[in-house]
Amino acid sequence: MASITLQKLVKKFGETVTAVAGVDLDVSDGEFMVVVGPSGCGKTTTLNMISGFEEPTSGTMLIGDRVVNHLEPGDRGLGMVFQDLALFPHMTVFENIAFGLRVDKTADTEVKERVSKVATTMKISHLLTKKPAQCSGGEAQRVALARTIITEPQVLLMDEPLSSLDAKLRIEMRTELKRLHEELKSTFVYVTHDQAEAMTMADRIMVMESGYVQQIDTPLGIYRKPTNQFVGTFFGQPTMNIIPGRIENSGSSNFVSEQFELGIAPDSVPGSALGKDINLGVRSENVTIGDEGASGEVRLIEPLGDETLVFFSCGNEDFLVAKVDAEREFSPGDNIRFSFQPGGMHFFDAESGGRLE
Amino acid sequence: MTNDANTRAEMSFAKRYNLFFWFRHAALMLWALMIMFPIFWMISTSFKDSGDWVTWPPNWFPSFIGGGYEPTLHNYQQIFTIVGHGESLSREVTEQAFTIWGAVRDSMVVSSISAFIALLLGTFLAYSISRFNVGGKYFRYMILTIRMVPPIIIAIPVVMYYAILIPFSTQAVLGIRISMIDTYVGLCLLYIATTLPFVIWMMLNFIEEIPKTIEHAAQIMGAGRIYTLRRVVMPLVAPGMVVTFLFIFILNWSEFLLALTLTQPNVITLPILLNKFQSAMEGRLYGPQAAIGTVITVPVVILGVLIQKHLITGFSFGTIRK
Numbered sequence: 001m002a003s004i005t006l007q008k009l010v011k012k013f014g015e016t017v018t019a020v021a022g023v024d025l026d027v028s029d030g031e032f033m034v035v036v037g038p039s040g041c042g043k044t045t046t047l048n049m050i051s052g053f054e055e056p057t058s059g060t061m062l063i064g065d066r067v068v069n070h071l072e073p074g075d076r077g078l079g080m081v082f083q084d085l086a087l088f089p090h091m092t093v094f095e096n097i098a099f100g101l102r103v104d105k106t107a108d109t110e111v112k113e114r115v116s117k118v119a120t121t122m123k124i125s126h127l128l129t130k131k132p133a134q135c136s137g138g139e140a141q142r143v144a145l146a147r148t149i150i151t152e153p154q155v156l157l158m159d160e161p162l163s164s165l166d167a168k169l170r171i172e173m174r175t176e177l178k179r180l181h182e183e184l185k186s187t188f189v190y191v192t193h194d195q196a197e198a199m200t201m202a203d204r205i206m207v208m209e210s211g212y213v214q215q216i217d218t219p220l221g222i223y224r225k226p227t228n229q230f231v232g233t234f235f236g237q238p239t240m241n242i243i244p245g246r247i248e249n250s251g252s253s254n255f256v257s258e259q260f261e262l263g264i265a266p267d268s269v270p271g272s273a274l275g276k277d278i279n280l281g282v283r284s285e286n287v288t289i290g291d292e293g294a295s296g297e298v299r300l301i302e303p304l305g306d307e308t309l310v311f312f313s314c315g316n317e318d319f320l321v322a323k324v325d326a327e328r329e330f331s332p333g334d335n336i337r338f339s340f341q342p343g344g345m346h347f348f349d350a351e352s353g354g355r356l357e
Numbered sequence: 358m359t360n361d362a363n364t365r366a367e368m369s370f371a372k373r374y375n376l377f378f379w380f381r382h383a384a385l386m387l388w389a390l391m392i393m394f395p396i397f398w399m400i401s402t403s404f405k406d407s408g409d410w411v412t413w414p415p416n417w418f419p420s421f422i423g424g425g426y427e428p429t430l431h432n433y434q435q436i437f438t439i440v441g442h443g444e445s446l447s448r449e450v451t452e453q454a455f456t457i458w459g460a461v462r463d464s465m466v467v468s469s470i471s472a473f474i475a476l477l478l479g480t481f482l483a484y485s486i487s488r489f490n491v492g493g494k495y496f497r498y499m500i501l502t503i504r505m506v507p508p509i510i511i512a513i514p515v516v517m518y519y520a521i522l523i524p525f526s527t528q529a530v531l532g533i534r535i536s537m538i539d540t541y542v543g544l545c546l547l548y549i550a551t552t553l554p555f556v557i558w559m560m561l562n563f564i565e566e567i568p569k570t571i572e573h574a575a576q577i578m579g580a581g582r583i584y585t586l587r588r589v590v591m592p593l594v595a596p597g598m599v600v601t602f603l604f605i606f607i608l609n610w611s612e613f614l615l616a617l618t619l620t621q622p623n624v625i626t627l628p629i630l631l632n633k634f635q636s637a638m639e640g641r642l643y644g645p646q647a648a649i650g651t652v653i654t655v656p657v658v659i660l661g662v663l664i665q666k667h668l669i670t671g672f673s674f675g676t677i678r679k
Contacts, residue, residue: 053573074579086570090592099588100578151578 002064002077002154002187003029004050009059011045019045021211022059027204032181032188034202036195038234042211043191044159050189051080051157063155074103079153081161085144087132093143094128100151114150121183122146138169145177149184158190162197174200195235199223207231229353232281232346238309241287241320243280244350247273255280255340259315260294268342270357277350284309286344287322289330293339296320298330312336396654402647404428410643432648457649460630464653467541467626468609471548476602478549479556480564484590486557487564488572497561500554508551512618519543519619539623547615552605559604563597564590603664607657627653 004027011020020042027033035043048054050061052073061068068076087096094115095102101111119125122142132140141161148156158177162170178201181188192198198205199219207214207222207230215227226232232240245257253266257280289310296314303309308326311319322338330336347356401417402410409416409426418424436457485491492499519537527535537543567590575585613628621629627649634646 051573051577053576073573073577074581076577078577080574080577082570082574084568084570086568086574088571088574088589099575099580103575103579103584147574147578 003027003062004033004155004187004189005060005062006046006050007060007062009046009049009061010057011042011049011054012057018211020049020056023208023213025206025213025216027187027189030185030187032178032190032201032203033206034190034192034198034204035206035208036192036198036234037208037214039193040210041208043193043208046208047157047159047189047191050155051078052076076155077153078155078157079148079151080157081144081148081159083160083163085132085140085161085164087140087144087147089132091131092128093124093130093132093135096132096143097128097147097150099147104151118146118150121149137165138173141165141169141173142176145180149180152184153186155187155189156184158188160192161190162192163194170197177201196237199235207234225355226281226346227355229279229281229348232348236283238284238321238323240346241280241282241284242348243282243320244277245280246277247275247347249274259318260296262294262339264340264345265342268345270347273347273356278356279348279350279353280340281346281348282340282344284321284323286341287320287338288341289322289324289328289336289338291337293337295335295337298332298334298336300332301330310336312338314338399647399650399654402643403432403651404430405644405647406431407644432644435645436648436652457627457630457652460625460627461652463541463624464610464626467544467548467624468606470541471545471609472552472602472605474545475549475552475556475605476560476598479553479601480560480594480598482553483557483560483564484586487561488569497558500557503554508614509618511547511551512615515547515615516618539620541624544616544619544624544626547619548609548612551615552608555608556601556605559601560594560597563594563601566597567593600664603660607660610657611653 004025006023006025009020009023009025010018012018023042023046025033035046037043045054049056050063052068052071056069063076063078088099091099097115097118098111101114106114115128116125119128122145124139124142124146127135127139127143132143135143141164144161162173165173174197177188177190181201190197190201202219204216204218205222206216209230215222215231217225217227222231223235226235229242233242243255243257243259245255247264247269248254248256249266249269253264253269255262255264289312294314296312298310298312299319300311301308302311303326306326307323308328308330310322310324310330312322313319320338324330348354349356401419404419405416405426406429416425419426419428421428438456482491486497516538524534524536527533537546571589571593572585575589576582580588611628612626613632616624616626616629617632620626625633631646631649631653634642634649
């Protein structure tokens, strides 16, 4: 019973700054929920309200079926991993891990037993006598996790815990965290600004911007059906192509932008997109470079190994990007023709940025 | 060609750097000499007999390194044994027949007790200012402005307060006349009040070195505020507390003006005793005065060296990589 429910959660700082503007969220028991968004979007403030370090201006928070708004952080049954890890520098790794048990006045023999068990799980048994400053980044990370899970909290909160690690270690730790989630079966709420982290780890993702929830969905749901242009461009590498233009329907459908005109399958165009200014969003893997379509000129090539990114322009200096098989060879200056796959087009309202369906 | 040019450029840079290095060190040496000279003079005078105190030209060095005066421990004997055995002391001083020991005791008691209490109060105040924003945004700066008031401005009203207001009101309310003048408590209270701004200011720096997340981590594991303070915050600021204590101790140890106005004859701190070794009849007793001065200075120098060591660890203790 460790679901989390947020109802109309609002946090204002002073009169003018609204960090979180009404978040509604249901995290079910055992779910891995990732909260993602650019810096300043309110994701950390949301987490701090769940943990109890910030008091919400209004709204209700439930953990299980208990309202926790006025509970002390320590009484909420949470574990938390902090961005700076927040290990106690004056204590050994052993004492760091044992801290939660010491607070509960656990008997010494049990403390030893449980610390060594957790240390084995986290593969840090050899570090127990060291101080945190003597541990490497990855080791310190494991110590912080061990310290958090030893009290077996039902909910684990994580505030960008991997941001201090180098790229390789970060990817290793992602797998580690997922494994840990499988093992513990507790509820995870994970805050990050890294869309790749969110995509790879989450059961569901909540996307936030400027204090508002943009979308809550599974990683693939968000990738395939972004609810607005912000979400569409936030997820995916390279960034989704966005082309302003109009759909014109005179017998067959045509997408008309300043630079080019492209015929598209009529059944892929939502009715609400007809006859108004739209932004067409197309991911690089949905751009086909072939024998037909609009013409463009290759400007840049970025080989990724298995695939190649082709940046091309048509008419002006805005680049579009296509992801093509690495077998195909292009070089800057090549003239190409491109088209968009029918299922890979997203239509966003030019004014509101909302998805048109 | 280019290699040559590079080497030349490097050489001139090295030369310039060298020049700057020597200039900097020369300036610092000169400055150190100016600071050290009175201390040197004090120490050497403390080993001179009365005949050598004011000779001209001065006798710079003791005879065993080829100087002009015969070093003697006479001054030290005088101040450490009962004053009055010395033939050259004034009647005024002899009548009171005190030794330096009483003043050492008074100075130790007053300086350490008030430094300890100020440290305790100041640490908690600094914590509340840092973590709960007590007093508002600018409070920490306002605290320091208290130090802009010259001590003498405090001293006079406090004398009236201690000598008149408190005795009269205790007489009226309790029926006993309690005077705070010339007592440990009176002097300690004032020292605590005057040094508290320093304690708060210094401890603020140490406390703010501790990331809030470290306390949050303890709290979310169920630790209460007191437990967190005792097990997490205190151990981390301990070096800072040592430094602050020593710093405040030194301030109290060498304080003169407030002690002069608020004490005597019962409580006599070392700087006050120093001041007493002069009289209208015999003038300044430079030898014993220099000896007392040396005795006052030595612990301060030792503490200063200790502080220096702790200042480095104190200010640079790393929490965890950010």
